[in-house]
Amino acid sequence: MSQTYFAILTDRGEAKLANAQALGTQVQYSHMAVGDGNGNLPVPDRLQPALVREQYRAGLNELKVDPLNASQLIAELVIPENIGGWWIREMGIYDADGDLVAVANCPPSYKPQLAEGSGRTQVLRIVLIVSSTAAVQLKIDPSVVLATREYVLTTVTALLADTNPVMAGAASPGAAAKAARSDHRHPTDTSRAPLASPGFTGTPTAPTPAATDKTTKVATTEFVRRAIGDSEGGIALPVSAATDAVTDFNALNQPGWHPNLLGGAPGARNANHPDGQAAIGAGNGVVNYYWSLLAKHSNNLFHLALPYVSGPDLSLATIRFRLLGGGEYSSWRSLWHSENLKEATKEEAEAGALQGARWLSPLRALQLLRAAAANANEALRGVLRVATQVEVDAGALDDVAVTPQKLFNGALIVTSTYMALKLPSWLGGYILQRGSVSIAAEGGASVSVTLPLAYTTGYSAIATFSYTGTRVENANYAQPRDKTLSGFTLDNQWAGNGSNIAGNIDFFTFGK
Incomplete structure (x- = not known):
């Protein structure tokens, strides 16, 4: 005899599963719905976009691979006892996009609600045979999950049967078949040091603090080696202790890192500031404050100024340097690279009046040349821009070209x-x-x-x-x-x- 009750993937479900297998992605089944079939037992149709008459929809309570058949998926829905008052003849699974991806019928079953004098929690399952369960994301929202009796019995039985629960104490298993917290330590365990005045043995380890850490954390050997700047670690530079707006940059003549920020506000900067004394607008690679690093041999100095940046200067500020030889400083120079220069905008390129440090990409150069060419009109040969379809439809411009494609559009x-x-x-x-x-x-x-x-x-x-x-x-x-x-x-x-x-x-x- 022919099969009366069955579940199938819809055409959308088949397509999404095939696409996920081809691309190596996953489909997320998220909800399950039930309906009364509008009073009749429906026959599942792969082309149907929705249930015949939906009565209830909720997030999946469970979605798993059948432990007895790896090619089958089991989707579970739990209907609370206070929901009902209708017959159940059809079921469907929806994905995260809200599309019906699987549909099934079932023997008619009346779902009462408590207000009718009878109520029950109803558990419904759909079993799907798919070509690849790996293409379906087995993910459930824990906020909507209800534990079924089967799940509770299975979980508790597994815990009580474990004679070696995860413990932080002795490695040997306990004698009693009882569950324990994963961080449990027996009070009589003397294999661990106390929190107060611990006495470590062996080779204890600890997390390495940051190079600039000044707290009471334990200093590891890695932290110490970095601090002294040996061959296996970097030099830990101290953070800025103060902002100095008085010291002359020429007064720095000892080698090493000078952590104080030297600078001052525009117009009142320290003497011999790398960017001079004048106030210069933001966005020109100019900053107010610098750290200094000096290298010295005999009476010769190399002075490196590292910028303290914020706001619009962030992507433009440059590292400045100068040399001292024969008792005389060279001028400040910049270490330039491509990221220190801003690309000209389309408007700047077409205007042909660039200001400040800008560079032209091939596209911007082409835009500049196009803008510089004469614009054609009824009396002059030149260049015309091709109009957009919106501009052609509006019919207002008289200085653009209309192509046959846009002229014929839709005809x-x-x-x-x-x-x-x-x-x-x-x-x-x-x-x-x-x-x-x-x-x-x-x-x-x-x-x-x-x-x-x-x-x-x-x-x-x-x-x-x-x-x-x-x-x-x-x-x-x-x-x-x-x-x-x-x-x-x-x-x-x-x-x-x-x-x-x-x-x-x-x-x-x-x-x-």
């Missing part, structure tokens, strides 16, 4: 049984269609018309009745009905006086 001509013309977007994108059909005399005479181009929003339709032959008295007229975006039906109507005859109906439509 379409159809000549088949009927004729259609779609205007380009700059003419509104309207659609005009016409045609003619032969029709019998009134008395059930009608013809269905399928338009060459379907409308998207709406349209108007007119139709007229015509015939050939000897003139007769008649009252026939054309009547469109059952209009849709893709067509309508034409009727040959007779008013009941004169002759009822067959003929032709010509129609015309206009809209978008």
